[in-house]
């Protein structure tokens with residue numbers, strides 16, 4: 001609604017509203033004329049009382065309005081905001097001024113509405129052009145490590161960073177459709193490189209995420225095939241203390257591994273994890289610094305021709321995203 005007729009409208013003097021009566025735009029002039037011709041004033045007052053001062057939207061005059069709308073802090077049935085706004089200027093002002101309205105109006109679907117998942121697309125395609133920045137050492141609690149790495153590629157040059165971002169976006173769409181709040185650590189090229197691994201962890205912590213998944217693909221010798229999920233080891237040092245997340249992260253990882261096999265048909269890694277598809281590591285800053293349940297998934301081996309063919313396929317990537325999503329949803333109890 002462009003006007004609030006309970007407040008001064010300095011802009012109305014210069015703006016021309018074609019559907020607005022001339023006498024409300026030229027009220028000063030009308031008063032001047034009325035002072036000279038009392039009969040004109042009487043007629044003007046009659047019109048004002050009938051239509052409501054400054055009315056431009058067909059609202060009834062103030063005397064005809066219903067009792068005051070409930071305060072905006074009280075719950076309102078969905079869809080009532082616009083009705084209240086058109087019936088009451090105060091409701092209109094509070095609705096448009098409240099920053100919480102967009103959240104309140106978000107679709108609340110299913111039992112997972114309001115839960116938060118942080119998705120961390122591994123690496124960043126821009127890292128190749130920012131090697132000095134990503135080589136900078138950062139504190140991971142238990143030691144120091146490079147800010148970030150370039151990631152691997154297939155033999156044909158498909159970047160791991162492009163793969164991880166694609167799967168992450170697909171995963172985000174599936175989760176958001178269930179009403180889950182999704183936060184990405186980045187969506188390159190929204191930032192030229194990184195984030196650094198310590199910041200990736202902090203983003204999950206700051207979001208108070210119910211689950212965090214870092215999406216990757218591996219780059220090892222031909223013949224090594226399959227996926228594996230990396231779980232945080234119990235570590236303590238500096239800002240790293242994973243004692244509280246080791247258990248729930250394992251549950252998250254087991255659910256993702258099981259669902260990933262079901263949706264993609266891929267077998268667990270034949271080169272790590274002893275056929276379980278699960279590997280525990282204590283050297284990853286993104287896990288060590290996390291205070292929220294978190295796992296990495298290596299979706300396949302980009303350097304193996306058969307795995308690379310899968311990773312290259314949009315249809316397979318959708319199945320991969322679905323498998324990860326199903327694991328997360330199961331973990332969240334949805």
Ligand code: ZN
Nearest residue numbers: 122151216217
């Ligand atoms: Zn990676």
